[in-house]
Amino acid sequence: MVERGDTVKVSGDAGTHDGRPSVRRVAVLGAGLIGTSIALALASRGVEVLLSDPDAAALRLACELGAGSPLAEGDGRPVDVAIIAAPPAVVPTVLRDAQDRGLAHVYTDAASVKASVVSAAERLGCDMATFVPGHPMGGREKRGPGAARADLFLGRSWALCPTAKADTGTVERVAEVARLCGADPLVVDAAAHDRAVALVSHAPHVASSAVAARLLGADDDALTLAGQGVRDVTRVAGGDPSLWMEILAHNAAPVAEVLRAMAEDLARAADALAARDPEDAGGAEPVRDLLVRGREGHGRIPGKHGAATLPEYTIIPVVIPDEPGTLGRLFAAAADAGVNIEDVRIEHTPGLPLGVAQLSVLPSGVEVLSRALAADGWSVHPGA
Secondary structure (H helix, E strand, O other), X not given: OOOOOOEEEOXXXXXXXXXXOOOOEEEEEOOOHHHHHHHHHHHHOXXXXXXXXXXXXXXXXXXXXXXXXXXXXXXXXXXXEEEXXXXXXXXXXXXXXXXXXXXXXXXEEOOOOOHHHHHXXXXXXXXXXXXXXXXXXXXXXXXXXXXXXOOOOOOOEEEEOOOOOOOHHHHHHHHHHHHHOOOEEEEEOHHHHHHHHHHHHHHHHXXXXXXXXXXXXXXXXXXXXXXXXXXXXXXXXXOOHHHHHHHHHHOHHHHHHHHHHHHHHHHHHHHHHHHOOOOOOOOOHHHHHHHHHHHHHHHOOOOHHHOOOOOOOEEEEEEEEOOOOHHHHHHHHHHHHOOOOOEEXXXXXXXXXXXXXXXXXXXXXXXXXXXXXHHOOOEEOOOO
């Protein structure tokens, strides 16, 4: 049993001693972005995937993409695991129906809230001994099977929120599904999960939408000046409002708590800016406090390989033409120099066939890489 607030990593390998997965037949109920991405990942590992979706067009597209084959009614052979990739309000009903017809030995779901799903499943009389509520921490602002990717969950956490009725073997079976998808399974209490995703996912989505909503009143000149910063902040605001309304409704209290705290910070910053005397250097202290705490909070986000403390990288800007093969040549040049590119992002230049590749490298490699790229003809701007 997992005590409230605890998190436990589930160790193990994705498969048996001979390298084959012990999870060999899976049913994915829901052929949207998440369901199809899970199916693609499992299929790529040799798992037989059976798909179903009330939307015949979505099911057909998912199958054409190689995610699996349609689930036939009355097969008679239970699959190893059934994964319900549906909105939280739908999961309990789909679960009860699947269990009533003996679809699988073990069941899980992929909804982004857990406490309400568990409560509703218990009210419906679902078998909680064979059900492990789950949440793969991967997604995109796009939706539908056409946006699915087999690598969507690589290196991501996958929350498992079993009740006390689920035994170790049942939890391990679902953990293997997560590992087959390239994710890191983590057992956590359902309520603790919902508080966590309110902080790291749900409230940030609302905040992103608040920033993006300000752009509705902007004139064309202002939008032309939009750079990568505002694109980063508003990216997730492109998500489907109907889907997000359901997610937020099922996690309302934890999200509201985070949003109130954000609103208090912003209100104090706004008041300080509005009242600040330009000659008073200390008049905007609440703003500085927010910026400092923001930087410190950002530094706590796990980075490469899940490291809790991010190493200090130096960014080397390199001007690149918008031509096929450019990034390949750039990475090859870095490899020839013996310098690892830890991260990369591309800033596009509006109206011009150029961009800037911002290469993140360890400080020890900055001079070596800068010299090597410059000698190879690249326009390098270290320190810019």
